[in-house]
Amino acid sequence: MSTSEILFWFLSVLALFSAIMVLVSKNPIHSVLWLIVVFFAISGHYLLLNAQFLAIVNIIVYAGAIMVLFLFVIMLMNLNKETEPSRNIWMKFSGVISGGLLLWIFVSATRSAGEIVGKTAMIKEGSIGLIENLGKVLFTQYALPFEISSVLFLSAMVGAVVIGKKQ
Amino acid sequence: MFSLEGITDAIYSWLNSTFNPTIALLIEFAIVVVCVIGLFAVLGLVLVFMERKVSAYMQIRLGPNRVGFKGSMQTMADTLKLVLKEGLVPDGADKFLFNLAPFVVMIVAMLILAPIPFARNFQMWDINIGVLYVTAVSSLSVIGILMAGWSSNNKYSLLGAMRSGAQIVSYELSAGLAVLSIVVLTGSLQLSDIVNSQQDGWWIFKGHIPAIISFVIFIIAVTAETNRAPFDLAEAESELTAGFHTEYSGMRFALFFLAEYVNIFIVCSIGAILFLGGWMPFHIGNWEAFNHVMDFIPSSVWFFGKVFFLIFLIMWFRWTFPRLRIDQLLNLEWKYLLPISMFNLLLMTLMAIMGWYF
Numbered sequence: 001m002s003t004s005e006i007l008f009w010f011l012s013v014l015a016l017f018s019a020i021m022v023l024v025s026k027n028p029i030h031s032v033l034w035l036i037v038v039f040f041a042i043s044g045h046y047l048l049l050n051a052q053f054l055a056i057v058n059i060i061v062y063a064g065a066i067m068v069l070f071l072f073v074i075m076l077m078n079l080n081k082e083t084e085p086s087r088n089i090w091m092k093f094s095g096v097i098s099g100g101l102l103l104w105i106f107v108s109a110t111r112s113a114g115e116i117v118g119k120t121a122m123i124k125e126g127s128i129g130l131i132e133n134l135g136k137v138l139f140t141q142y143a144l145p146f147e148i149s150s151v152l153f154l155s156a157m158v159g160a161v162v163i164g165k166k167q
Numbered sequence: 168m169f170s171l172e173g174i175t176d177a178i179y180s181w182l183n184s185t186f187n188p189t190i191a192l193l194i195e196f197a198i199v200v201v202c203v204i205g206l207f208a209v210l211g212l213v214l215v216f217m218e219r220k221v222s223a224y225m226q227i228r229l230g231p232n233r234v235g236f237k238g239s240m241q242t243m244a245d246t247l248k249l250v251l252k253e254g255l256v257p258d259g260a261d262k263f264l265f266n267l268a269p270f271v272v273m274i275v276a277m278l279i280l281a282p283i284p285f286a287r288n289f290q291m292w293d294i295n296i297g298v299l300y301v302t303a304v305s306s307l308s309v310i311g312i313l314m315a316g317w318s319s320n321n322k323y324s325l326l327g328a329m330r331s332g333a334q335i336v337s338y339e340l341s342a343g344l345a346v347l348s349i350v351v352l353t354g355s356l357q358l359s360d361i362v363n364s365q366q367d368g369w370w371i372f373k374g375h376i377p378a379i380i381s382f383v384i385f386i387i388a389v390t391a392e393t394n395r396a397p398f399d400l401a402e403a404e405s406e407l408t409a410g411f412h413t414e415y416s417g418m419r420f421a422l423f424f425l426a427e428y429v430n431i432f433i434v435c436s437i438g439a440i441l442f443l444g445g446w447m448p449f450h451i452g453n454w455e456a457f458n459h460v461m462d463f464i465p466s467s468v469w470f471f472g473k474v475f476f477l478i479f480l481i482m483w484f485r486w487t488f489p490r491l492r493i494d495q496l497l498n499l500e501w502k503y504l505l506p507i508s509m510f511n512l513l514l515m516t517l518m519a520i521m522g523w524y525f
Contacts, residue, residue: 029317033264036310052296056303064306068313068332075317075325131296131356 004048011048015041028074032067039063053131171289171467199291203277207429214428215242217475218482225486246421254417257320264318269415269422271311276429278304282358283436286446286467290359297358298350301437302343305392308430309335312401315423316411327410330493331401335392337500342388344508345381348515349374349441352524362445369444373524377515382442384508389434390481391496393427397488398496435477439470443477446470 018037025031039062046055138146178198182191216231216239223230231238256262282297284290294300309332316328350356352374353364364370371378391398402410412423439445446466450458491499518524 027261029261029264033310033314052294053299056296056299060299060303060306063310064303065336068309068336071310071313071317072329072332075313076329131299 008048011041011044032070032074036063036067053134170465171286175289203280207425210432211425211428212242221482222486249421250418252417254419257414259320261318264314268311268315268318269419271314272308272426273422275304275308275311276426276433279433284359284362284445285470293357293359296356298346298356302346306339312411319414321414323407324411324413327401327407331394331411334398334400334496337497338388338391341384341500341504341508342392344512345385345388346441348381348512351515351519358440362440362447365444365447367450369442371442377511377518380511384504385438387504390484393430393434395481396485397490399490400493400496431478431481432474436474438477439473443473
């Protein structure tokens with residue numbers, strides 16, 4: 001096996017294992033910390049695909065900002081095993097069914113996607129993930145969706161200021 | 168002439184001629200690891216001693232002066248004491264996270280060292296988005312601090328960690344914008360490109376007043392990001408005993424202490440690379456003779472000289488300004504520094520487009 005293959009398997013196993021640990025952990029803080037490990041493993045995959053910019057942005061936005069806010073909220077709420085509410089059996093049952101249906105849709109969508117059958121990912125080549133090409137694509141081909149999503153963020157910011165001003 | 172580039176080239180060619188490429192690569196990794204750990208140890212010893220001497224000088228005292236020549240072995244003795252002490256874990260603490268937290272803080276500090284050019288062609292990883300990498304990884308140290316604060320099961324620790332989190336997350340913004348203003352001038356995120364663009368003058372001189380403004384903002388923001396006085400609310404002794412590391416003792420405490428000083432070194436070296444030309448010697452326009460004399464000083468000496476100048480600046484802040492209150496701290500960031508740095512970035516972009524720099 002080449003070095004990139006070893007890295008790929010290591011990162012994949014790490015990502016799946018920590019994703020399972022996010023669900024299994026009893027303590028919410030441990031779940032959040034495992035989720036940070038998942039983001040790191042996914043950033044490693046981006047690096048293997050030669051998309052350094054996406055890898056770093058993934059770390060800045062998810063591991064750096066969103067997960068820190070998660071940790072803040074959960075630490076301040078002081079959730080423990082004792083305070084966890086007991087869910088009734090029907091809730092669990094419906095959760096399993098809806099989750100299973102979602103998984104089914106994902107699997108069938110992946111199986112029916114004819115374009116990607118029999119192709120392997122390009123490792124250490126391809127330049128779309130580099131910052132220059134990404135910027136060009138964002139400001140020419142996808143300029144309108146990009147601007148619309150920035151308006152969305154602006155409205156979220158205005159909303160946060162309004163809520164903060166209320167008191 | 169002495170140069171680190173020559174040493175690395177010699178080691179590289181010797182390894183590749185003696186072993187096959189895979190083993191040579193592994194040996195190179197091992198050498199880099201040993202060098203980084205050695206650098207950390209030396210930095211910890213030197214910077215702690217420097218801080219104590221600088222503070223003594225500021226307060227007209229003598230400072231440490233018993234162990235070794237003029238007290239120079241004092242930190243060595245302190246380290247020995249910390250290593251020998253028992254590391255206590257408080258009752259009711261989350262043991263795994265409590266033990267993990269100092270290592271997370273330490274490893275994050277080690278990761279940031281990767282793209283820093285210490286001298287001409289002396290760099291571990293010349294990643295093409297070096298500046299972004301540094302900002303991304305430095306924002307991760309807050310996770311270690313939050314882990315330490317929460318897992319100690321102590322309200323002072325938790326309060327200290329929360330303050331530190333709020334502080335790092337908000338000051339990251341203006342530090343990032345200050346860094347971006349130099350990226351706009353350079354047109355590249357790669358740290359080696361940024362250093363090379365300062366061949367004929369450092370950005371703080373070439374970029375006129377906007378560059379000086381973003382330098383000042385950068386220094387203020389990184390002082391806050393490293394939790395140094397006057398922004399050391401996270402460990403405000405008079406209110407929170409010691410903040411997020413109240414419950415830590417022995418070697419684990421030493422790791423937090425070391426990480427603080429290594430972080431200062433790292434942010435100062437980023438400041439030196441972006442604004443003061445990294446390892447570039449001081450050149451003035453086309454004064455051939457003067458530039459040639461400056462070239463004779465090795466590039467590593469230039470780099471470390473600039474970094475230690477900035478470190479001295481940050482220590483000077485610590486011993487002259489009183490500590491801010493938390494509301495003053497957040498007001499300073501959100502109402503003054505952030506608007507100023509946004510406007511400054513616009514100004515810088517205008518300058519870069521019109522070519523109003525040397």
